[in-house]
Amino acid sequence: MREVIVEERRRSYGYMLWFLPFIVSLVLGLFKIDNTFWYKSATLAYALSSVIYISLVFFRDKTIQWIATASLTIGLSLNLTGMVRRTMQTYELGVPHPPWSNLFEALTFWSFVVGVIYLIIERKYHIKLLGALAVPVIFGLSAFAQLYASKEIVPLMPALRSYWLYLHVVTAFTGYAGFTVGFGGAVLYLLKERFPKLPLPSLELLDEITYKSIVIVFPVWTASIILGAAWANEAWGGYWSWDPKETWSLIVWLFFGAYLHARQMLGWKGKRTAWLVVFGFITVLICFFAINLFFPGMHSYATD
Amino acid sequence: MVKGYAFLVISFVLFVGVSIVGLFHLEERGMFYFALLGGSMALFSFALISYVYEVFNFLKEEYRKRKSLWSFLFDFLADLRLAIFIMLLLGLLSMLGSTYVQQNQPIEFYLDRFGADIGYWLWKLWITDVFHSWYYIALLVLLAVNLIACSFKRLPRVWVQTFTKERFQKLDEHMERHLKPLSLHVNPSEEKVIRFLRGMGFRVFVDKEGGRTYFYGEKGRFARLGVYVVHIGLLVIMVGALIDALWGIRGTVIVPEGSRSDRLTVPAKEKVYKLPFQIEVEDFKIVSYEEEFSRKGIKRDTPFKDAIASFESHIKIIQDGRVVAQGMTAVNAPFDFGTYRIFQATYGLTGSAGRVKIAVFDKKLAPKDPQKAFVGEVELRAGRVSEFKNMLLSIDRSTLNIEDEQKGFEGELKPALVVKVLMDGKAYDVPVVYSPELTIFAQSQLAELKDFPYVFFLVDFEPQFFSGFQVSRQPGTPLIWLGSIMVVGGMLLAFYTVHRKVWARLEGNTLKVAFWSHKFKEEFRRSFIRALEELKHESTSDGKEPHTA
Numbered sequence: 134m135r136e137v138i139v140e141e142r143r144r145s146y147g148y149m150l151w152f153l154p155f156i157v158s159l160v161l162g163l164f165k166i167d168n169t170f171w172y173k174s175a176t177l178a179y180a181l182s183s184v185i186y187i188s189l190v191f192f193r194d195k196t197i198q199w200i201a202t203a204s205l206t207i208g209l210s211l212n213l214t215g216m217v218r219r220t221m222q223t224y225e226l227g228v229p230h231p232p233w234s235n236l237f238e239a240l241t242f243w244s245f246v247v248g249v250i251y252l253i254i255e256r257k258y259h260i261k262l263l264g265a266l267a268v269p270v271i272f273g274l275s276a277f278a279q280l281y282a283s284k285e286i287v288p289l290m291p292a293l294r295s296y297w298l299y300l301h302v303v304t305a306f307t308g309y310a311g312f313t314v315g316f317g318g319a320v321l322y323l324l325k326e327r328f329p330k331l332p333l334p335s336l337e338l339l340d341e342i343t344y345k346s347i348v349i350v351f352p353v354w355t356a357s358i359i360l361g362a363a364w365a366n367e368a369w370g371g372y373w374s375w376d377p378k379e380t381w382s383l384i385v386w387l388f389f390g391a392y393l394h395a396r397q398m399l400g401w402k403g404k405r406t407a408w409l410v411v412f413g414f415i416t417v418l419i420c421f422f423a424i425n426l427f428f429p430g431m432h433s434y435a436t437d
Numbered sequence: 438m439v440k441g442y443a444f445l446v447i448s449f450v451l452f453v454g455v456s457i458v459g460l461f462h463l464e465e466r467g468m469f470y471f472a473l474l475g476g477s478m479a480l481f482s483f484a485l486i487s488y489v490y491e492v493f494n495f496l497k498e499e500y501r502k503r504k505s506l507w508s509f510l511f512d513f514l515a516d517l518r519l520a521i522f523i524m525l526l527l528g529l530l531s532m533l534g535s536t537y538v539q540q541n542q543p544i545e546f547y548l549d550r551f552g553a554d555i556g557y558w559l560w561k562l563w564i565t566d567v568f569h570s571w572y573y574i575a576l577l578v579l580l581a582v583n584l585i586a587c588s589f590k591r592l593p594r595v596w597v598q599t600f601t602k603e604r605f606q607k608l609d610e611h612m613e614r615h616l617k618p619l620s621l622h623v624n625p626s627e628e629k630v631i632r633f634l635r636g637m638g639f640r641v642f643v644d645k646e647g648g649r650t651y652f653y654g655e656k657g658r659f660a661r662l663g664v665y666v667v668h669i670g671l672l673v674i675m676v677g678a679l680i681d682a683l684w685g686i687r688g689t690v691i692v693p694e695g696s697r698s699d700r701l702t703v704p705a706k707e708k709v710y711k712l713p714f715q716i717e718v719e720d721f722k723i724v725s726y727e728e729e730f731s732r733k734g735i736k737r738d739t740p741f742k743d744a745i746a747s748f749e750s751h752i753k754i755i756q757d758g759r760v761v762a763q764g765m766t767a768v769n770a771p772f773d774f775g776t777y778r779i780f781q782a783t784y785g786l787t788g789s790a791g792r793v794k795i796a797v798f799d800k801k802l803a804p805k806d807p808q809k810a811f812v813g814e815v816e817l818r819a820g821r822v823s824e825f826k827n828m829l830l831s832i833d834r835s836t837l838n839i840e841d842e843q844k845g846f847e848g849e850l851k852p853a854l855v856v857k858v859l860m861d862g863k864a865y866d867v868p869v870v871y872s873p874e875l876t877i878f879a880q881s882q883l884a885e886l887k888d889f890p891y892v893f894f895l896v897d898f899e900p901q902f903f904s905g906f907q908v909s910r911q912p913g914t915p916l917i918w919l920g921s922i923m924v925v926g927g928m929l930l931a932f933y934t935v936h937r938k939v940w941a942r943l944e945g946n947t948l949k950v951a952f953w954s955h956k957f958k959e960e961f962r963r964s965f966i967r968a969l970e971e972l973k974h975e976s977t978s979d980g981k982e983p984h985t986a
Contacts, residue, residue, distance in 0.1 A: 134605040134643060137631055137641050137642070137643050226739055227730070227742070228726065228741050287744075291747045291748060291768040291769075292768055294746070337959045338959055338963075340959070341957060348932045348957075349933070351932060352929055352932055352933070355924060355928055356925050359921040359925060366914070368768065369782060369907055370778055370782070370909040371687050375534065380535035380568075381531075381535060383528075384528045384531050387527055387528040387531070388528050391525050391528075398517045399521075416528075
């Protein structure tokens with residue numbers, strides 16, 4: 134056979150419209166309003182959005198679907214505004230750091246990333262019902278931050294003042310968010326499996342969304358572990374010291390690594406892999422909450 | 438196999454959970470608890486024995502199929518189920534080692550904490566240092582062997598089907614039986630099919646045979662190599678870690694300001710090594726935000742001006758009594774000396790004086806005219822000898838708080854020190870206390886200071902800090918980073934690109950299409966069928982389409 138080549142292709146730029154709310158929030162962030170105001174409004178918007186998304190289980194109305202997406206977008210914009218404003222405030226206070234360095238910031242950043250990833254999936258696969266699961270999780274994270282975490286801006290401890298903070302933490306939270314979305318997909322799969330009448334997409338599609346979110350996030354998680362190791366090597370002189378957080382991120386890695394092998398090579402599908410993802414998400418939760426809150430090591434920064 | 442394994446894992450978790458509750462959460466372990474523990478242990482033993490039996494039977498069966506020990510062993514080691522088994526087992530062991538039992542403490546710690554029996558068994562079973570236990574390392578080695586064997590088993594076939602000429606398969610009747618192609622009764626031209634496939638990002642290969650045109654499209658074939666890059670990267674990381682474990686060293690060196698040390702303590706091994714050089718801390722400094730701003734030349738007002746931004750040590754490296762290197766090490770900015778790296782890790786108070794300023798008065802003149810009696814001021818530093826007039830002075834002993842040692846460490850300073858003075862071949866020990874009254878009292882009471890012509894007063898006192906360094910030499914580190922880049926790069930290749938193939942045959946006005954995707958089959962099926970429908974729609978609505986076969 135011989136290869137043939139012809140000219141082709143056009144692109145559309147309509148998706149650019151999606152950046153509009155985020156540009157608006159960048160501008161809003163310039164006003165001198167305390168960041169907590171934006172974070173609180175975001176939490177309220179998430180609450181509202183959760184209610185609307187859950188109501189979609191019962192009403193399959195086009196307008197309500199549209200409102201649901203709009204409310205989530207507004208919530209995310211408010212969250213982003215809070216992050217922009219908070220960064221600027223840390224700068225004004227003379228202790229500049231990105232808005233993801235203590236428990237409050239980490240949780241709100243996590244909910245932001247989950248939201249963005251969910252919106253992308255919603256656009257691509259048109260499954261609003263995943264929102265009935267993902268958005269309440271976003272609200273939960275945000276509300277937990279509002280209720281339990283200290284919102285005060287304090288200087289970072291010296292070891293955290295490094296460029297690695299940007300890379301390591303952003304990749305880590307993208308990882309957390311991706312696993313969260315995968316978990317949502319797996320739960321929906323199990324629900325659909327149990328109650329076939331639910332207005333959900335086909336099992337094959339749900340299975341694949343779960344698989345895909347984990348496939349996308351797995352390299353990011355790996356990169357995060359490696360970046361963390363590189364940072365530890367620069368700050369403490371050892372790339373790996375079996376600190377609880379390191380170990381648990383490795384556990385998560387091993388678990389989802391096993392999942393990917395089972396899925397791709399052994400052809401495991403359906404219920405079995407869905408349960409694997411659910412259990413895997415438990416290790417993710419332990420990796421974030423239990424380790425930060427109960428087994429302080431190098432990541433004990435997030436306990437306050 | 439899988440059911441047995443799940444049962445094994447669940448019973449193991451149950452058993453460990455019950456043991457943990459007993460060890461850490463119960464004040465008293467009653468009858469009921471021991472019954473539960475016995476029950477869970479029995480369940481776990483049963484699961485273990487039945488699983489071992491199951492595996493043994495399975496292996497026996499496999500061996501019977503192959504007849505040769507080598508091919509059996511190879512297939513066993515190249516089995517993916519083994520990899521999954523090991524990965525989950527490593528995960529479980531890591532959970533054990535990172536939660537309840539604090540790792541790497543001396544044996545006394547465990548004996549003290551858990552009692553003689555349990556402490557001894559924890560020690561015996563390596564639960565006190567899971568990550569360096571023989572079984573953890575054995576599993577890692579087995580995983581590495583498994584990786585190599587898996588690659589040897591699978592790579593040749595993937596290579597042939599993806600990169601050699603053998604991949605150009607024509608969608609003829611024989612192939613149709615495997616691929617079950619979709620059939621479209623439309624009128625597309627050959628060019629249109631090519632345009633369609635190329636529009637979806639495929640490389641297109643065409644072959645004509647009689648009235649038939651065969652198409653073969655492919656994209657993302659390098660994705661298939663990604664997984665091997667990842668696996669080789671993991672092996673490289675393991676080799677790097679092995680090199681570090683064998684020839685690397687990492688530990689703590691504590692050096693008080695003004696002195697030097699070559700004692701490297703490795704807490705995990707409870708050993709002290711001697712470095713081939715000494716580290717001298719010339720100066721230790723805590724850098725506040727205010728100081729950092731002024732260093733950068735920025736004028737900024739911050740409510741956190743006294744907060745600690747960083748800390749740093751000016752160090753000298755001394756070999757055979759000569760200074761061979763010097764520089765600064767600060768948080769997140771290590772100092773490199775040869776293959777060694779020196780990191781600023783911690784700091785603290787040593788409990789004695791660092792810098793002291795002393796006012797010297799003439800003893801005879803002092804009571805009459807203090808103004809005239811003032812001779813001058815002298816600064817003393819820990820570990821140094823200062824010169825003043827005809828005296829050599831140094832700090833002999835000191836304390837941060839003469840009333841309560843502990844409060845001194847907490848920052849409440851009531852210092853006192855003994856200054857050693859050498860004058861005209863005679864040595865004096867002069868006590869100096871934070872309050873002048875106490876100083877006069879102490880100096881006038883001592884008999885051996887009768888002929889000492891001066892009185893010392895404390896003017897300024899700064900406590901001495903120690904600087905804590907992590908010193909490491911890790912020759913395997915470049916390999917670790919190389920392996921890491923391979924792992925992440927390989928994953929991007931394997932997961933973010935997808936190997937896809939399309940076979941098509943155009944015969945008259947019938948287009949038969951079959952397609953295959955290595956991953957995300959469902960998504961590809963949907964989008965491909967949607968695109969095919971568009972193609973069909975396009976070619977039927979557009980009547981002017983030229984018809985060439």
